Structures are given as C-alpha cells and as structure tokens.
Amino acid sequence: SLISELYKRRPRPEYIPGHIPDPDYVRIFDTTLRDGEQSPGATLTSSEKLEIARNLAKLGVDIIEAGFPIASPDDFNAVKQIADIVGNEVYEDGYVPVIAGLSRANEKDIARAWDAVKGAIRPRIHTFIATSDIHMTRKLNKTPDEVIEIAVKAVTYARSLGCTDIEFSPEDAGRSNPEFLYRILGKVIEAGATTLNIPDTTGWNMPWEFGNLIRLLRENVPGSDKVVFSTHCQNDLGLATANSLAGALNGARQLECTINGIGERAGNASLEEVVMSLALKGNEQFKESTNPGSGKLYTAINPVYITPTSKMVAEYTGMKCQPHKAIVGANAFQHESGIHQDGMIKDKSTYEIMTPESIGLMRGDSQSGAGIVLGKHSGRNAVGTRLRELGYDLDVDKLNAVFARFKEVAEKKKGGLDDDDLESLVSDQAGYVN
Numbered sequence: 001s002l003i004s005e006l007y008k009r010r011p012r013p014e015y016i017p018g019h020i021p022d023p024d025y026v027r028i029f030d031t032t033l034r035d036g037e038q039s040p041g042a043t044l045t046s047s048e049k050l051e052i053a054r055n056l057a058k059l060g061v062d063i064i065e066a067g068f069p070i071a072s073p074d075d076f077n078a079v080k081q082i083a084d085i086v087g088n089e090v091y092e093d094g095y096v097p098v099i100a101g102l103s104r105a106n107e108k109d110i111a112r113a114w115d116a117v118k119g120a121i122r123p124r125i126h127t128f129i130a131t132s133d134i135h136m137t138r139k140l141n142k143t144p145d146e147v148i149e150i151a152v153k154a155v156t157y158a159r160s161l162g163c164t165d166i167e168f169s170p171e172d173a174g175r176s177n178p179e180f181l182y183r184i185l186g187k188v189i190e191a192g193a194t195t196l197n198i199p200d201t202t203g204w205n206m207p208w209e210f211g212n213l214i215r216l217l218r219e220n221v222p223g224s225d226k227v228v229f230s231t232h233c234q235n236d237l238g239l240a241t242a243n244s245l246a247g248a249l250n251g252a253r254q255l256e257c258t259i260n261g262i263g264e265r266a267g268n269a270s271l272e273e274v275v276m277s278l279a280l281k282g283n284e285q286f287k288e289s290t291n292p293g294s295g296k297l298y299t300a301i302n303p304v305y306i307t308p309t310s311k312m313v314a315e316y317t318g319m320k321c322q323p324h325k326a327i328v329g330a331n332a333f334q335h336e337s338g339i340h341q342d343g344m345i346k347d348k349s350t351y352e353i354m355t356p357e358s359i360g361l362m363r364g365d366s367q368s369g370a371g372i373v374l375g376k377h378s379g380r381n382a383v384g385t386r387l388r389e390l391g392y393d394l395d396v397d398k399l400n401a402v403f404a405r406f407k408e409v410a411e412k413k414k415g416g417l418d419d420d421d422l423e424s425l426v427s428d429q430a431g432y433v434n
C-alpha cells in the first residue's frame with residue numbers, strides 16, 4: 001500500500017540517546033505496559049506483557065516502557081523478562097527496541113529500575129518528580145529548590161549506575177510555571193538527562209497551549225539542543241492526540257502513547273491515532289517556523305500490525321474499545337447509510353481516508369469489522385450489490401419488493417441484517433428460484 005511504500009523509502013535513523021540524526025524523525029514511545037496498565041482493572045500477567053511487548057516491537061515502536069519495577073515483584077520480573085528477551089531481539093528493520101523502566105526520583109526506585117532494564121541492549125531509566133505548584137505544595141510538601149535538588153540527584157545517581165539513556169519527566173508540566181521548568185530542566189540536562197518528557201498529566205492543555213509550551217522549552221531551557229523533547233498527553237478533555245501532534249509541530253521528537261489510548265482515567269494519546277495522523281498528514285503538514293526539520297515528519301511504525309496489537313491489548317486488559325474508536329473501533333470502517341454505501345461501492349476513497357488493509361484489517365471479513373452494514377439507513381444499491389455477490393441476480397421488480405421488505409425488517413433489527421437474513425427475504429418473494 002501507499003503507506004508501506006512511504007516507510008520503505010524512509011528508514012529509521014540510528015538510535016542515539018538524546019539525539020536523532022534526522023530532524024524529521026519522530027520516536028514512538030509506547031507506555032501501554034506502564035501507564036496503560038494503570039487503567040483501573042487492566043492488570044496484565046508477565047506472560048501477557050511479554051507477548052504484548054513482542055507485538056510492540058514488531059509494530060516498530062522505538063521505546064517500550066515495560067513497567068514500574070519498584071511497584072511490585074511481579075512488575076519487576078515482567079520488566080526484567082522483557083528487557084532480557086525483547087530488548088535483545090532484532091526486529092524487522094534490524095532495530096532492537098529500547099526498554100524503559102519508570103522510577104520516582106529516589107535511589108531505591110532508580111536502582112530497582114536499573115536492575116530490571118540493564119539486561120537490554122538499550123536500557124533506559126525514566127525518572128520523574130512533580131513540578132506544578134499544586135503538586136509541590138499539596139502532594140510533595142517541598143519547595144521548588146528542594147524539587148530541583150531531588151531531580152538532579154536522581155539523574156546523577158542513574159548516571160552513576162552506568163545508564164547513559166535517561167529520561168526525566170516534570171510531572172504535571174502542563175500546569176507548571178514555565179520559568180520553573182526552564183530552571184529544573186536546565187539542571188537535569190547538566191546532570192545527564194538525554195530525553196525531556198513533558199507530561200500534560202491532567203489533560204489540562206489546549207493543543208495551542210501545549211504546542212507553545214514545547215516551543216518555549218526548546219527556546220529557553222539551557223542546553224535544550226543536547227536532548228530530545230517528548231510529549232506525554234493524558235486525555236481528560238479528549239485532546240491527547242491533538243496535543244501530542246501540537247507538540248510534534250513545535251519540535252517534540254518523541255511522542256508517548258498507548259495502544260487503544262488506554263491509561264489513567266480517560267487514558268493517554270492513542271498510538272494508532274498519533275501514528276496514522278503522521279502517516280497520512282505528516283508529509284508537508286508540519287511545516288512551522290519552530291519545527292527543526294523540513295516538516296515532513298515520519299515514524300518507523302509499520303501500521304499493518306496495528307489491528308492485531310490493538311485486539312491483543314483489548315483481550316488481555318479486558319478493556320474493549322468503544323465501537324466508534326478512531327482507527328481500531330469496530331465501526332471505524334463500517335458504512336451504514338445508503339448515501340455512504342453507494343459512494344463506497346463506486347469508489348472506497350469517497351468515505352475512507354485510509355484502507356482497512358493498511359492497518360491490518362481485512363475488508364469483507366465480518367469478524368474484522370470492515371465493510372458495509374446493511375441496516376435501516378442502507379440503500380437499494382448496497383442491498384442489490386450484496387445480493388448479487390450472494391448469487392441472486394434479481395430483476396428490478398423483485399429487487400424493489402425485497403428492498404421494501406428489507407426496510408421494514410431493518411427498522412426493527414439492531415445490528416443490521418446478515419446474509420442469512422437477506423436470503424430469507426429473497427425466498428419470501430413468491431416464485432423466486434435461485
């Protein structure tokens with residue numbers, strides 16, 4: 001497909017902590033196994049986590065955040081197993097994914113995270129501390145200067161363990177004072193942080209505010225040219241994908257997301273939405289005076305693995321997607337109204353901006369959810385076409401009679417009519433012999 005052609009032409013640049021050799025390349029950091037697992041009730045076993053991690057690697061994710069190792073012995077073991085196995089396997093384009101473990105900004109957490117990830121070829125420690133006034137005063141009970149000291153000590157300690165790939169997150173950055181962020185982020189860069197992840201922890205920002213924040217940080221944090229800026233957007237106002245893209249427009253080159261958008265509360269930016277937005281619109285659409293490259297952004301994600309990975313995550317976490325979920329919802333490639341079905345029969349691009357096949361969904365497979373649903377809004381053309389596919393070449397009068405009956409039945413039948421229903425309608429028409 002057009003999309004896989006695009007990926008073939010643009011190979012993933014070499015992985016270097018804190019630097020991306022091509023300024024148009026956007027790293028995808030998947031946190032399904034950490035923030036995603038923080039969705040209420042979404043607990044995963046170690047073997048489920050390992051299987052999902054393998055799929056994430058096949059999908060082409062650059063960095064897999066495998067868990068929060070201090071949280072429990074199970075989480076430690078799961079992260080360690082993923083680091084030891086997936087973090088040592090070479091995937092499709094010759095890439096070995098980075099395996100990250102989360103830790104609060106203290107030595108005990110960091111040592112535990114390092115023990116869990118250090119078996120990977122590319123281990124990363126991700127450490128964080130809150131920087132908004134509300135979090136520093138009400139949650140941490142610390143002054144801004146104390147918070148800077150803790151952050152610097154944490155990054156220095158991670159470095160002293162031998163870790164050269166260190167991500168620092170100022171939690172609740174979306175509600176933090178930018179001047180304070182300039183100070184603390186400048187200090188953690190000096191201490192050795194290589195990725196600065198900017199979380200909109202409460203999903204509070206509008207896309208233009210979040211984009212502006214990324215721009216301000218790139219312009220004002222001392223040493224900002226030595227690190228990669230990252231976004232981590234929660235979805236409390238349904239803006240996580242838009243905010244992540246606004247971050248990319250302003251120079252963020254790592255986007256954190258989860259499969260199906262799962263995560264704390266209303267969830268995170270959804271990987272499939274972010275990646276398909278960049279695949280379809282990244283070319284030329286991201287030209288901005290503050291964007292470092294040509295504006296033709298791309299990722300290394302191979303979208304044909306989106307559907308299988310989405311289904312696996314839904315199955316193992318027990319968190320089914322709503323039917324109208326963008327890209328992976330059961331209705332995302334379904335067409336019910338007569339006008340839409342007529343358009344689809346004539347040319348699929350009348351109502352689809354990407355093909356289901358490009359995201360690994362087979363058209364016409366009713367289990368997979370791609371295709372035309374024959375329901376009360378459907379038109380004669382769609383019903384006639386399906387009947388012809390089933391072998392019923394009706395003349396105009398018979399088709400009219402079947403269609404009139406179809407409309408009566410479809411009025412009452414939720415979920416549409418299937419092929420058996422259609423065949424019964426045909427055989428109800430007196431005298432018809434196939």
Ligand code: KIV
Nearest residue numbers: 128169171172199201
């Ligand atoms: O939402 C958040 O702030 C986080 C950080 C730890 C990145 O999950």
